[in-house]
Amino acid sequence: MASAISANKAELLAIANSVATEKMIDKAIVLEAMEEAIQRAARARYGAENDIRAKLDPVSGDLRLWRVVEVVETVEDYFKQVDVKQAQKLQKGAQVGDFIVDPLPPVDLGRIDAQAAKQVIFQKVRDAERERQYDEFKDRVGEIITGVVKSVEFGHVIVNLGRAEGVIRREQQIPREVARVGDRIRAIILNVRRENRGPQIFLSRAHPDFMRKLFELEVPEIYDGIIQIKAAARDPGSRAKIGVISYDSSIDPVGACVGMKGSRVQAVVQEMQGEKIDIIPWSEDTATFVVNALQPATVSRVVIDEEESRIEVVVPDDQLSLAIGRRGQNVRLASQLTGSAIDIMTEAESSEKRQKEFTERSEMFQNELDVDETLSQLLVAEGFSELEEVAYVSPEELSSIEGFDEELAEELQSRAQEALERREEASREERRGLGVDDALAELPHLTEAMLVTLGKAGIKTLDDLADLATDELIAKKRTEQRRRDNSAPANKRPEDKGGVLATYGLTEEQGNEIIMAARAHWFEDEDAGADGEDAHAETSQ
Numbered sequence: 001m002a003s004a005i006s007a008n009k010a011e012l013l014a015i016a017n018s019v020a021t022e023k024m025i026d027k028a029i030v031l032e033a034m035e036e037a038i039q040r041a042a043r044a045r046y047g048a049e050n051d052i053r054a055k056l057d058p059v060s061g062d063l064r065l066w067r068v069v070e071v072v073e074t075v076e077d078y079f080k081q082v083d084v085k086q087a088q089k090l091q092k093g094a095q096v097g098d099f100i101v102d103p104l105p106p107v108d109l110g111r112i113d114a115q116a117a118k119q120v121i122f123q124k125v126r127d128a129e130r131e132r133q134y135d136e137f138k139d140r141v142g143e144i145i146t147g148v149v150k151s152v153e154f155g156h157v158i159v160n161l162g163r164a165e166g167v168i169r170r171e172q173q174i175p176r177e178v179a180r181v182g183d184r185i186r187a188i189i190l191n192v193r194r195e196n197r198g199p200q201i202f203l204s205r206a207h208p209d210f211m212r213k214l215f216e217l218e219v220p221e222i223y224d225g226i227i228q229i230k231a232a233a234r235d236p237g238s239r240a241k242i243g244v245i246s247y248d249s250s251i252d253p254v255g256a257c258v259g260m261k262g263s264r265v266q267a268v269v270q271e272m273q274g275e276k277i278d279i280i281p282w283s284e285d286t287a288t289f290v291v292n293a294l295q296p297a298t299v300s301r302v303v304i305d306e307e308e309s310r311i312e313v314v315v316p317d318d319q320l321s322l323a324i325g326r327r328g329q330n331v332r333l334a335s336q337l338t339g340s341a342i343d344i345m346t347e348a349e350s351s352e353k354r355q356k357e358f359t360e361r362s363e364m365f366q367n368e369l370d371v372d373e374t375l376s377q378l379l380v381a382e383g384f385s386e387l388e389e390v391a392y393v394s395p396e397e398l399s400s401i402e403g404f405d406e407e408l409a410e411e412l413q414s415r416a417q418e419a420l421e422r423r424e425e426a427s428r429e430e431r432r433g434l435g436v437d438d439a440l441a442e443l444p445h446l447t448e449a450m451l452v453t454l455g456k457a458g459i460k461t462l463d464d465l466a467d468l469a470t471d472e473l474i475a476k477k478r479t480e481q482r483r484r485d486n487s488a489p490a491n492k493r494p495e496d497k498g499g500v501l502a503t504y505g506l507t508e509e510q511g512n513e514i515i516m517a518a519r520a521h522w523f524e525d526e527d528a529g530a531d532g533e534d535a536h537a538e539t540s541q
Contacts, residue, residue, distance in 0.1 A: 031056050033124030038063065046104065051080055065104040071096050133164040134199035137192045144213045145203070149183045159185060164201060172204035174273050175237040186271065188213055206236035211277070214268045215242070219257055227253045230282040233336035240275055241293060241333045243282035254279045278333075286311070286338065293334035297323035300347060310341045314350040361385050368419040369412060378403070387423075391416035424448050436460045443517045445510045450501055457500045466518040468500070474511035475499040 038054040051068045072081045147159035155170040157179045187203035188210040212229050221227040231243040246253035257279045258265050283289040287302040297319045303312040315323045323344050324331050335342045365376035382401055398409035427448035434455030439462050459465050475498050
């Protein structure tokens with residue numbers, strides 16, 4: 001019997017060592033799984049009601065089994081309790097309330113339910129292996145990794161990464177790229193998520209960061225930090241753009257990324273299945289960067305609207321199709337690269353737009369200020385576009401316009417202020433007609449025109465406004481609307497409408513103040529309720 005036990009000891013330790021090495025997990029976890037399996041087997045033999053513990057010595061392989069019992073005066077549960085008299089036989093000096101150990105003879109390992117024990121061990125080992133995989137990959141997001149294609153399921157590529165598996169979902173693959181079982185494949189680790197079925201490692205070959213990392217591998221100057229990729233945009237499988245900058249004046253960032261006879265960029269292009277890459281010098285000056293980003297098209301003029309985060313680019317007539325690109329690809333990538341919506345128009349269209357704006361502003365001044373056409377056009381030509389600018393500009397600035405004097409400047413300002421008051425009154429009447437509470441008019445930064453806009457959006461009470469987040473109130477549009485982009489019909493393109501008051505140019509700080517002011521009555525109601533409860537308590541006393 002002794003030789004059988006020692007054989008079992010050696011076998012247990014050998015199994016634990018083998019599993020721990022194969023699965024790359026701690027041997028203690030395997031031993032713990034074995035102890036749990038033996039405990040279950042022992043309960044099946046001695047009774048499931050018993051509190052049975054098992055301990056495997058990690059060095060000798062000795063197995064100890066015992067039952068934990070509580071010392072009580074009157075035994076009610078014979079499986080987990082023992083009286084004082086019986087307890088004294090097991091452990092001298094045992095007293096009521098103590099928990100003592102009742103040794104059990106070892107279970108004959110040849111008779112335990114092998115299937116149940118194996119299931120417990122496998123489950124524990126599997127859980128430990130999953131945790132090890134998650135810990136190994138969670139901090140590697142953004143790295144390029146090489147694996148072997150294991151299978152392709154419903155268009156998703158399953159990649160064997162050695163000690164784990166990753167998946168390249170269909171939308172993260174390069175279009176028209178065919179992955180075959182057994183192929184070696186490189187991808188960037190996009191995300192690692194802990195899920196019930198184990199850690200899910202999501203890979204990508206279509207993300208712009210995959211291209212960034214490939215350049216980092218091919219261009220030592222990028223790896224060393226001498227050159228930096230400041231922006232990247234991709235149309236996977238077709239075309240890409242990167243904006244690069246050099247922190248060493250003696251090194252040309254574009255030339256370094258291209259390499260001798262194009263060797264460096266070609267290595268990246270081959271990995272990306274022939275995707276054409278435009279390497280562009282990055283510039284802090286937005287206008288310069290936009291001109292570079294729209295290469296190979298020639299740009300005549302750039303007008304930047306920082307409030308709307310939009311850029312208007314004027315190009316010669318013969319450069320329009322080149323600037324837009326096939327199905328809007330060139331302007332779309334340039335827009336992603338700059339982080340702003342880009343509108344492309346020809347010289348003729350730009351001139352027509354400016355003329356239209358000039359006419360509209362002239363007519364507005366003519367009607368609102370009750371002046372003749374010549375005077376209104378002169379105001380527009382001097383850069384005035386809104387009544388507020390005329391009403392609140394310094395009188396000296398108005399009187400300095402050729403043909404103007406102080407008397408005329410004062411009269412124009414007076415008329416502009418009266419016109420603004422008329423607008424405000426008209427907006428006030430419209431706001432009340434929409435049913436917007438007067439309480440909203442007391443809030444900071446809100447004009448009557450803004451209140452009309454809120455009313456049209458169904459926001460008519462303090463509570464309606466208080467329920468909004470700041471972004472829902474003031475956030476600007478993020479949708480990049482591009483003219484002549486034929487990739488989708490105009491009525492099918494997604495559009496982010498932004499916040500309700502997005503067009504009024506409110507800052508985030510102002511938006512926060514408006515929301516907090518609208519919520520102030522909530523806290524006043526709570527305080528009033530608390531005061532009422534205190535008063536009621538005092539009266540009761």
